Amino acid sequence: MLPRPRSGSSLLRSHSRTPRILGVATIAPLFALLTSGADAQPVGPVLLEPVVVTGSVSARALADAPAALSVVDDEALRASGPMVNLSEALGRVPGLVVANRSNYAQDLQISSRGFGARAGFGVRGLRLYTDGIPATMPDGQGQVTHFDLAGTSRIEVLRGPFSVLYGNSSGGVIAAFSAAPTARRAGIDVDAGSFGLRQARAHVEAPLGDGWDLRASVSDFEIDGFRPHAQAQRTLGNLRLGWHDAADRVLLLASDITQTAQDPLGLTRAQLDADPDQTTSQATTFDTRKTARQSQFGARWEHRFDAAGPLTDSALTGYFGSRGVTQWQAIAPATQANPQHGGGVVDFDRGYDGVDARLTWRWGGIELVTGVALEAQRDERRGYENFIGSGTTQLLGVTGVQRRDESNQVRTRDAYAQAELPLSEALSTTLGLRSGRVDFTAADHYLSNGDDSGALRFDYTNPVAGLRWKVQPGLTLHASAARGFESPTLNELAYRPDGQAGFNDALQPQTSRQLEVGARWATGGVQTDATLFHIDTAREIGVQTNSGGRSTFQNVGRTRRNGAELDLQWKFAVGLNGQLALTWLDARYADGFLTCTAVPCTTPSVAVPAGNRIAGTFARSAFSALEWQPWAAQPTRVALEWRAQSRTAVNDVNSDFAAGVGVLSARATHHWLLGDGGQRLELLVRVDNLGNRRYVGSVIVNDANGRVFEPAPPRNALLSLRWNMPW
Secondary structure, rough: OOOOOOOOOOEEEEEEEEEEEEOOHHHHHHHHHHHHHHOOOOOOOOOOEEEEEOOOOOOOEEEOOOOOEEHHHHHHHHHHHOOOOOHHHHHOOEEEEOOOOOOOOOOOOEEEEEOOOOOOOOOOOOEEEEEOEEEEEOOOOOOOOOOOOHHHOEEEEEEEEEHHHOOOOOOEOOOOEEEOOOEEEEOOOOEEEEHHHEEEEEEEEEEEOOOOOOOOEEEEEEEEEOOOOOEEEEEEEEEEEEOOOOOOEEEEEEEEEEEEEEOOOOOOOHHHHOOOOOOOOOHHOOOOOOEOOOEEEEEEEEEEEEOOOOEEEEEEEEEEEEEEEEOOOOOOOOOOHOOOOOOOOOEEEEEEEEEEEEEEEOOOEEEEEEEEEEEEOOOOEEOOOEOOOOOHHEOOOOEEEEEEEEEEEEEEEEEEEEEEOOOOOEEEEEEEEEEOOOOEEEEEEEOOOOOOOOEEEEEEEEEEEEEEEEEEEEEEEEEEEEEEOOOHHHHHHHHOOOOOOOOOOOOOEEEEEEEEEEEEEOOOEEEEHHHHHEEEEEEEEEEEEEOOOOEEEEEEEEEEEEEEEEEEEEEEEHHHHEEEEEEEEEEEEEOOOOOOOOOOOOOEEEEEEOEOOOOOOOOEEEEEEEEEOOOOOOOEEEEEEEEOOEEEEEOOOOOOEEOEEEEEEEEEEEEEEEEEEEEEEEEEHHHOOOOOOOOOEOOOOOOOOOOOEEEOOOEEEEEEEEEEEOO
C-alpha cells in the first residue's frame, strides 16, 4: 500500500480470534514435538490469514500480499509485556531487529535487513506510522515513544522492495493501527515488575451512535532500572474519535506524552567485563538525563464514490505536532573550550506537519492509486554549556552559557502511483513509482563560532516492480525489485569534516537496489513464509571524524546485504501452537575506506577493509515459541519463548563484538469472567531471561568514547492485572 494505509479500523480484519503469532520455545523441543506423536492428536482449527493493506493497493489476505509482510496482533502484544516498548513483541518478526537499550533517555534501536543499524539514538532508515500518521520526520529521524500499544489492534511490518514507495528513508515500514470500538467498555490495567517497574493505565471506549465512536486512554509508567542512574517516568494520553456513514469515514487522533529519564550511558569493554550492572562514572558526574514532550493531532477522511466511473475511493490525511527535547550530556568542560563547540546541553523545539491526498481508480481488474504528499519539519535548536563556574566552585550537569542557536527546516514534496494488473487468473503484477524532493536549510543565529548556515536539496525517484503467482490454493510465490533512497539527517549534515563552519555539503544520500523472492504456503494448521533477498547500496553513510564534540559523516562506498527469512507457524493439536522465525543476514562493506575511532580525530586514518561486517547487524537471529492451553474448558495458556542472536560488531573496523546469546522466557495468562455483567479480569505473569544470562542488549555503533555496550537486564519478572467492564 502507498504511504497512508486506509484507516485504523480497516488495516486488518481477522477472520479468527485465534492469535496469529503465539509464544516461544527452544528449537529442540519444537522439533521434538513435530516428530513425536503429534499426528495422533486431533487437528485444531485451521490458522486463517488476516486481511492486510500495507504494501498493496487495496486490502487483501496476507497470503496474497506481494511482499515480505508480517503481522503482530493485539493478543501477542498483550502477552509480550507491559505494552510500553515495541521490542516486547516485534522480536518475533524475521528480518527485523528491535533492541531495547534499557535506557529510556534513548529510543529503541530498530533495523530492518540492516537498514537503520547505524543509529546511535532514535530510529533511522525506517518509516514508522500510527494510524497512518508518520512518526518519522522528513529528514529520516523517527521515534516510537508515543505509540499507544495498549490501544493497538495490529502492527504490520513490511520489509523489502515495496517499502520504497513510502518515500525517504524507507528501508522498512512499521505501521501500528487501532480499531473502532464495538461495545461500551472501560478498564484499568496495573503492572508491577522487577527493578521498580510500575504502571497504571485507564481507558474507556464506546460506539456513541449516529456513526460516532470514541476511545480514550491515559497511562503512567515508572521504572528504576537495573543499573544506577536509570530511572524513567512516562505519562501518555491518547484520544481516538471516529465517525462513518455509508460513503464516508472520518478519524480524528490526538496524543500527548511527557517523559523524563536518567541516562546511564554505555559501558566500555573493561567496564562490561568487570560488572555489567554498573553505570559509568560520567553519568553521575554530569547527571546525564533527558526530558521529552510531544503533542500530536491528526485527521483522516475517506470517501467512497459510487460505481458509475473508474474513481472509487479518496483519502485525505493531515497532521501536525510539536516535540521538545532537553538533554544533558557527559561532555567535559575542557572539550567545550573549543570555540566551535555547541555545548553539553542539547535543547530543541520542533514543529512538524504534513498532508497526504490520494485517489483510487479501478478499470476492470486494474487497480491504481495516485497521490501527493507534503511534509515539513522546523527545529529551533539551541545548545548550552553543561557547567557553571570553574575550579572548586564549578557545578556540572546544569544549564550554563548558550553556545548554539539555529533554525533548521526540512521539507519534502512527493508524488506517487501504484498499480496492480492481472496478467492471468493466477498471475498479477504490481508496478509503483515515488518521486520526491527533500530540502534542508539551516539559519545560524549564533555567529561567534562561525556561521553554520547552509542549504541542500536532494531529488529522488523510487521505482518498484513485482509479480505474484498463485500456484495453487494455499501456495503463493512473489518476486520484486526496487530502487531505494535515504537522505542524511539534520544531525548528520550539521558539521563539515574540515572543521570549518557550514553544512556538510559533501555528504550525499545513499541509494539501494533491492531484489526479493518469496513464498507463502498454508495448509491445515501450518503456515510458512520464506524470503530470499539481495541488496546493493551505494554511498552508504558512515562516521568520518570525531573532534571537539562534533561528529561528521561521510559516504563510505558500496555495501552488500544477502539474506534469508523464515516464519513457520503450526497448530500441532488442539490447544498446542508454535512459531519459529529465523533470519540470516550477511551485511558487509563492499568497498574499503578510512574512518576515525577515537576522540579527537580530525582526519580519518584507520582503514576499514572491504568485507568487514556492517556494525550493529546480526548474521543470525531466531525466535521460537510454544504455547499450550492445558484445559480446553479453561482460558489458561502457558508458553515458553526463546530468542537468540549471533554476535555483532560494535564498530566499522570490527575490532570488538558483542557476544551472541540465547535467552529463554516463560509466561502464563488466565482470564476470569466476573458475574453476569460482562466484567473480565485478565492475569499475565512473565519471567524473562530465565537463565539469568548476562549479555549485551544493544550497542552504540561507532561511539567515539568507546562506551559502546548497553547491557540487558538479568532475570526479571512482570505481573499484570487488566480489568474491564461494560458501562
